[in-house]
Amino acid sequence: MAKHVVTMIPGEGTGPEICEAVRMVIDASGVDIKWEYEDIGLDCLEKYGTLLPEKTIQSIAKNKVALKGPTTTPIGTGHKSANVTLRKVFDLYANVRPVRLIPALKRPWDKLDIINFRENTEDSYAAIEHMVSDEVAQCLKVITWPGSYRIADFALKWARDNGRKKVLCVHKANIMKMTDGLFLEAFREAAKKYPDIETGDIIVDNCAMQLVRNPGQFDCLVLPNLYGDILTDLCAGLMGGLGFAPGANVGDNCAIFEAVHGSAPKYAGMKKVNPSAVLISGVMMLRWLGEKEAADRIEKAMYAVLDEGKTVTYDVGGTAKTDEYAQAIIDKMRAGTK
Amino acid sequence: MPTFTQEAIATKKKKKIELVGVDLYIITDKGIPQFADGEFGPFKCEFISNRGTKVWPGFVSPDLLMVNWYRCRFMATKPIKDHEVADFLVQLSKKWEWSAAQKLWNYDGEAGYSKAY
Numbered sequence: 001m002a003k004h005v006v007t008m009i010p011g012e013g014t015g016p017e018i019c020e021a022v023r024m025v026i027d028a029s030g031v032d033i034k035w036e037y038e039d040i041g042l043d044c045l046e047k048y049g050t051l052l053p054e055k056t057i058q059s060i061a062k063n064k065v066a067l068k069g070p071t072t073t074p075i076g077t078g079h080k081s082a083n084v085t086l087r088k089v090f091d092l093y094a095n096v097r098p099v100r101l102i103p104a105l106k107r108p109w110d111k112l113d114i115i116n117f118r119e120n121t122e123d124s125y126a127a128i129e130h131m132v133s134d135e136v137a138q139c140l141k142v143i144t145w146p147g148s149y150r151i152a153d154f155a156l157k158w159a160r161d162n163g164r165k166k167v168l169c170v171h172k173a174n175i176m177k178m179t180d181g182l183f184l185e186a187f188r189e190a191a192k193k194y195p196d197i198e199t200g201d202i203i204v205d206n207c208a209m210q211l212v213r214n215p216g217q218f219d220c221l222v223l224p225n226l227y228g229d230i231l232t233d234l235c236a237g238l239m240g241g242l243g244f245a246p247g248a249n250v251g252d253n254c255a256i257f258e259a260v261h262g263s264a265p266k267y268a269g270m271k272k273v274n275p276s277a278v279l280i281s282g283v284m285m286l287r288w289l290g291e292k293e294a295a296d297r298i299e300k301a302m303y304a305v306l307d308e309g310k311t312v313t314y315d316v317g318g319t320a321k322t323d324e325y326a327q328a329i330i331d332k333m334r335a336g337t338k
Numbered sequence: 339m340p341t342f343t344q345e346a347i348a349t350k351k352k353k354k355i356e357l358v359g360v361d362l363y364i365i366t367d368k369g370i371p372q373f374a375d376g377e378f379g380p381f382k383c384e385f386i387s388n389r390g391t392k393v394w395p396g397f398v399s400p401d402l403l404m405v406n407w408y409r410c411r412f413m414a415t416k417p418i419k420d421h422e423v424a425d426f427l428v429q430l431s432k433k434w435e436w437s438a439a440q441k442l443w444n445y446d447g448e449a450g451y452s453k454a455y
Contacts, residue, residue: 126390
């Protein structure tokens, strides 16, 4: 029996070739994982009549952990987003989005090492919208005490467990005194449990400006859903783009690790795209599973391959195929562990 | 020369409006509310959501965080007038505490309200 059973959801477009490369690397690290492959996305519509088949949901419910490739959300078809449905079904309230400097990307910052914790289930994403007259649309921004407290508590605990020093609550409570005020109040309450962590708050517009001017000053940020959606992409931009931006959606009993980029269908089957974002998400997953040593080895090998710049994908100036890049990481990992 | 505001007002389009139901926000600590069809007049509860997630009918994840505030969507079972919504609220108030009600309209036949996840 394998030590870990993980639901693998390759996704759509370039997802399957990316996930295959990532599986190769993770398996080569020696971690004992049985992969359960499941479907998601547009192909499932014809087969199952839904973007997210029940079989996939049941697999995740059983295994409690999944690694997921990118999917395409159809616009204006009336079908619910599979990603949003997954978050709702498993109440994956914490969207964890770390960003850090990757030397090969040659960014202008001296330091960039931020972990963003985006609340993933409420705010103006609660799908409560009405046309309240034929001239006026309204969306309810729903912020709750338990929803706010648990993301703050989660972020502070993650910070403590991972040796981080400072967590800031991002808000606009000076204007939205009830909603963002409640989010901030819950954060301050949760922070009382973590006297060893430095805490504070910052208004979202100032945070955006400070991130662009001097991202090195930030350690961990905890944000309501909408600000988190925007600022986590801004942070990915600081790092050099979504190609290296990993993510995890975590609940109390389940975690789904996935890149935040799209499925790039125009490149599907060409083995051209960079699998790094899903690979780093896989590294996060290994740490989640307690496989820290293997996670560190993969990460170190990936950075070494990127630093050498010989066997890298087109987006970082190379000509390597997706699987060639993965093989180079495996070779580096094996060489490093001799 | 019209101002931008005047131009904007001039582009407004009038639509045919039809009252089709009510979203009612109920406060209760006793779990997911239950309603019998027609209990409060010509309305049928179509779904109930909590923090935007559908909690009735159908599967509810045991992991789901719920608060004491439920959006209950009542759709009219026949063509209705405003006074029937008012009567509905009077009847419902005898049994339930609620924070707000939002009428649901169709605009030129299209729903002017979102579904729940």
